[in-house]
Amino acid sequence: MGCPKMTETNLYLTMKGTNEGIIVYLDDQCSFITLLNELGSQVKSDTIENTTEVIINCQNRYLQDWQREEIRQVVEEQSSLKVKSIESNVLSHEEALTWFDQSTIKPFVKTVRSGQVLHVEGDALILGDINPGATVNATGNIFVLGQLKGIAHAGYAEGTEHVVVASYMNPNQIRIANKISRAPDYEMQGSSREFAYINQETGQIELEQIHNLQKIRPNLTDIVERGL
Template sequence: MQQPVVLKSNKYGINLILNDHMEFKELLQCIIDKFKESEGFFKNAKMAISFEGRKLTQEEEFEIVEAITENSSVQIICILDNDQLKEELVRQKIEQFEEEQAGRTGEFYKGTLRSGQVLDCETSVVVIGDVNPGAKVISKGNIVILGALKGNAYAGANGNMQAFVAALDMDPVQIKIGDVIGRSADKTAKDRKKKKQPVEPIEPQVAIVKDGNIYIEPITKGLLNSI
């Protein structure tokens, strides 16, 4: 047999799904019993309430609210009708979608970062230029350098170990991904000047975390699919 009263909690409060055939006084007692059973879950909660499954008069709605507050510690702050409920749920879905989309987008920075400059981003970032020694890029997401990375890069600053750092010319002082730090061998200014005239073409590379260490590898289609 279908339950006379079903409680469904959500972000804004609770929705009561009520039997449409039961006598109201009997139904009211079922509501009281239901809230008494759920006292441990809803203890001292302040919430909005809505009704579904049964057409109620305003007096009946007020009587239900009064019965709930008198027989439990729940405080009903307002009553929502079905249209308000639908509007609230739609608003929540839109906000959730916007939050998810915001997490997928990234920022662009055009120009060279020079010594002492710090670029700090909440999302993934693409730098169209070089990151010179003494400069730093920090991102909660991924970092892509369309140029030379010769300074510091810190990806996954919120602890994301799946983040990566990619650069057309990978020659960093330090890379950090999540909580893992990787440093390049100490190089003199003379060494770096030699790097400006490479014997072999520069190969785009990506830094990722594997087995608790940072590895820098050539960018391949297979590697991109894996990250």
């Protein structure tokens, strides 16, 4: 957050100019209708230059999607301001759970066996082997502290940034987001301590030694950012 440069206050709205742009703080105690009316009249009378982007911060008020949309409409119809984002201090219980799910590492102490399919929200930590014919799907990364001989699918939703890390890598297939790579047709020995990722230049899944992980995915553990 940059330091405040200009502050304008009335009963329901507080505007602050910061380095990030203009932030409009909305009162979180009044009714939503009052707020909309106030916002409408305020932005209309405002003399701010055209096509400036604003960030709306509704503080401790929980806004449903249609309410967010309405606020956006009021601001953009009444003035030529652009709403860059709508922020809030509160999350619904459901959103919080989803976020928690997406951002935690889920450990499993078991051998995943042929025919079994493990579906994990967030990162999966497998303390055991993934046997041939077994599948592990995770919306986040997959870490295997054992032998990966089956199928691992990281970034199950569409996370092209996610990786599959295994202490012994000899998989049937590795899938990341919508990319698939399979083992060659000839017999091969697996390799130790490797990880698979999508190389953005080639667009293909590639394998690397684990010590290169910090170079290739330095933000791997910034899980707090994920899911929001």
